[in-house]
Amino acid sequence: MNKRILLVDDDIDILSALKMLLISEDYAVSLCQTPQSALSAITKENFDLVLMDLNYSLDTTSGEEGLQLIASIRKLDEDLPIVVMTGWATIEVAVSTMQNGANDFIQKPWENDRLIAIIRNQIKLARSQKKSQKLSQQNKLLQQQVNSELNGEIIAESPAMQQVMAIIDQVAKSDASVLLTGENGTGKSMFARYIHDNSSRRTAPQISVNMGAVTESLFESEMFGHVKGAFTDAKSTRIGRFELADNGSLFLDEIANTPYSQQGKLLRVLEDSEFEKVGGNKTQSVNIRLISATNANLTDVVARNLFRKDLLYRINTIAIEIPSLRNRVEDIIPLANSFLAKTAIKYTNKHGDTKLTINTEAQQALKAYSWPGNIRELNHVMERAQILSQHNEITVECLGLPAIDLSSNQPSGLDPSSIEKQTPTDELPTLASLELDIIDKRLSYFNGNAIKTAKSLGLSRSAFYRRLEK
Numbered sequence: 001m002n003k004r005i006l007l008v009d010d011d012i013d014i015l016s017a018l019k020m021l022l023i024s025e026d027y028a029v030s031l032c033q034t035p036q037s038a039l040s041a042i043t044k045e046n047f048d049l050v051l052m053d054l055n056y057s058l059d060t061t062s063g064e065e066g067l068q069l070i071a072s073i074r075k076l077d078e079d080l081p082i083v084v085m086t087g088w089a090t091i092e093v094a095v096s097t098m099q100n101g102a103n104d105f106i107q108k109p110w111e112n113d114r115l116i117a118i119i120r121n122q123i124k125l126a127r128s129q130k131k132s133q134k135l136s137q138q139n140k141l142l143q144q145q146v147n148s149e150l151n152g153e154i155i156a157e158s159p160a161m162q163q164v165m166a167i168i169d170q171v172a173k174s175d176a177s178v179l180l181t182g183e184n185g186t187g188k189s190m191f192a193r194y195i196h197d198n199s200s201r202r203t204a205p206q207i208s209v210n211m212g213a214v215t216e217s218l219f220e221s222e223m224f225g226h227v228k229g230a231f232t233d234a235k236s237t238r239i240g241r242f243e244l245a246d247n248g249s250l251f252l253d254e255i256a257n258t259p260y261s262q263q264g265k266l267l268r269v270l271e272d273s274e275f276e277k278v279g280g281n282k283t284q285s286v287n288i289r290l291i292s293a294t295n296a297n298l299t300d301v302v303a304r305n306l307f308r309k310d311l312l313y314r315i316n317t318i319a320i321e322i323p324s325l326r327n328r329v330e331d332i333i334p335l336a337n338s339f340l341a342k343t344a345i346k347y348t349n350k351h352g353d354t355k356l357t358i359n360t361e362a363q364q365a366l367k368a369y370s371w372p373g374n375i376r377e378l379n380h381v382m383e384r385a386q387i388l389s390q391h392n393e394i395t396v397e398c399l400g401l402p403a404i405d406l407s408s409n410q411p412s413g414l415d416p417s418s419i420e421k422q423t424p425t426d427e428l429p430t431l432a433s434l435e436l437d438i439i440d441k442r443l444s445y446f447n448g449n450a451i452k453t454a455k456s457l458g459l460s461r462s463a464f465y466r467r468l469e470k
Contacts, residue, residue, distance in 0.1 A: 002028040003123055004045070008038040008052035008069070014108075018051065025116055035069040042076055043281040048123050054086035054097065067100045074101040076281075078228050078237055079130060081122040085110060154187075154194055155335050158328035164320060171318050172198040177270075179255075179315050180293040182322035184458030185376035188293040189253060191322060196249040201289055204248030209241050212257035212460065219262040220278045224269070230279025242275055242286045249289040255315065256296035256307060263308045270314050290315060325371040325378060332366050333358065335375065339382040340394070356386060358394040365396045372438075373458040380456045384445065400445065402437070435467060 005027050007018050012033070019029045030045070032038040035056060042050070050073060054066030063086065070082055084097045087108040097105055103125075104118050156165045171178055172195045180188040189208065196206040214222050221230075225240030241250065252258075258266060269275045270290060274283050292315045301307040325332065340356050358366070362385075371377055385398035439453070446452040454464035 002026055003048040004028045004030065005119070006030050006032065006038065006041060006047045006050045006052075008032045008035070008050065010034065010053065010056045014053070021112055021115075022119075027119075035065055035072070038069060039072055039076070042073060042080070046282055046284075047080060048126070049081040049083065049119055051083045051085065051119065054084050063096070067096060070097065070100045070102050075229065076227075079126060081126045083118055083122060085115075154190065155331050155338060157334055158323075158330035160323040160328045161331055164323065167318075167320055168195060169198065171195065171320070173200070174318075175200070175289050177290040177315050177317040178292070179298075179317075179319045180291070180322060181298075181319060182295060183324050183374055184295050185374035186322040186324060187375045188295075188322055189251070191320075192249075192251045192253075192291045192293060195291055196251075196289070199249065199289065201248050205245060206249040206251055206291075207241050207245035208251040208253060210253050212254040214258075216259040216261060219259060220265065223266070224275045224277055226278035227280045230277070234279065237277075240275070240277065242269060242288060243284065245288045246286050247288075249291055252290070252292045252315075254294060255292040256294040256298060256301050258307075260306060260308070263311050267308065267311045267314060270311075292316075325374045329367050332371075332378070333363055335378055336366055336382050339379050340386060343383045343386050356389060356392055356394055362394050362396050362399055365399055365401055369401050373456055376458060377456055400441070402441075439464075439467060 003026075005022055007015055007022075007029060009015050009018075010033050015031045015033070019031065022029050030041060030047070032041055038050070038052065041047075052066065052069065054063040056065040066084065066086070070084070073080060073082060078101075081104075082102045083104045083106065084102045085106045085108055103122050106115055106118060154165070156162050168191060178192075178195060180191055182188055192208070193206060196202065209223070220226075221234075221238060221240070223240050223242055225238045225243055226234050228234055228237045269286070273287060274285055276283055298307055298312050298316075302309050302312055325335075336358060340358075366378075373380075381399055381401070382394075384400060385394045388398040388400075389395070438457070442453045442456060443450070446456070450464065450468075451461065454461050457464065459467070
């Protein structure tokens with residue numbers, strides 16, 4: 001695509017000569033004869049560079065109109081390269097233009113080769129700086145994603161997971177929008193990453209957004225970006241998540257928590273692939289592959305008028321439910337061993353290179369537990385077990401799981417009725433007492449840290465505190 005240059009000069013002969021020169025160098029050119037028309041063009045179109053005169057009809061020698069135009073352009077776009085040209089060139093004028101925000105200065109009459117070289121260098125420099133800023137934000141976000149995603153790998157030895165992986169492998173090759181559903185802690189972010197890594201967009205970034213953490217007031221700035229000065233704290237231009245994910249994948253986690261007032265704006269961008277930065281007037285195009293995730297029943301959320309039906313239709317071209325851990329028992333031990341292998345690096349001083357083993361009784365306990373926190377909880381349990389293990393062996397005591405009768409060798413999460421057959425009804429604990437016991441033990445394990453406790457249980461902070469109050 002040809003680079004676009006805006007020429008601003010009140011002399012039509014100058015404009016014609018420059019236009020012919022720049023077109024011969026494969027630039028697309030737009031012409032303006034007044035500062036006002038130039039500002040109007042910049043608010044409506046995207047340019048790669050402005051080449052402008054310093055003097056206009058009101059004053060042909062002082063350059064005040066040109067300096068005011070530079071300042072006005074900078075308020076609209078702080079990164080747009082500006083090259084100034086004038087026949088009244090002095091050191092003082094050159095310094096003044098630079099102080100007001102120009103990138104370079106050339107005297108009339110110009111030398112064609114020098115002018116073209118300046119234009120090429122300024123466009124190249126501006127693009128390099130923008131790319132550097134974009135990469136910096138991408139790297140920061142990607143590092144956060146690496147630190148927050150489950151420390152595990154995709155294991156599918158169970159029939160339930162083999163069926164899901166067959167669908168995911170097929171869907172990954174397409175560009176269709178994917179909605180991942182399932183309980184908290186089932187690894188939806190990990191599967192989103194797998195879909196991206198096995199798609200045609202794998203060489204571009206996947207940008208993740210926790211929609212539950214995006215406040216209503218900052219939604220547009222976070223998702224679409226903002227220009228400098230758009231609001232009080234906008235000290236510099238910000239690139240939004242959609243722009244960062246351009247040509248890659250955008251993962252919207254906890255999408256059911258998107259503020260209702262902002263869902264229409266999200267839908268518009270998803271449908272039109274266009275957006276504007278907060279405080280900006282330029283429309284930008286974007287090309288992303290959408291992956292969403294939620295642990296909520298979106299049909300119910302729509303029925304309660306908390307989620308737009310048209311947005312649901314837009315995001316769930318392919319809906320995939322990730323099974324809970326209690327419904328994929330065959331994967332529990334392989335996952336546990338995988339977590340042990342990955343956390344072993346942290347504790348090499350304790351165990352050296354010796355591989356930890358999970359004894360038979362501990363394996364039975366792992367398979368019998370119901371895993372309300374799913375894979376995330378298993379990850380935490382295995383790290384704890386690694387810390388507490390002795391003699392290179394993981395025992396039941398190391399796991400710290402609720403006491404379970406292992407004699408039946410029946411996973412409790414799969415057949416709760418088996419407990420009733422073994423225990424008189426009046427001796428069974430209530431749900432409230434079970435929750436209290438689990439929360440108490442988990443709080444103790446995390447030394448009273450409520451945030452870590454809530455995360456290990458697959459609960460949001462607000463849901464955890466509601467249970468504490470209860």
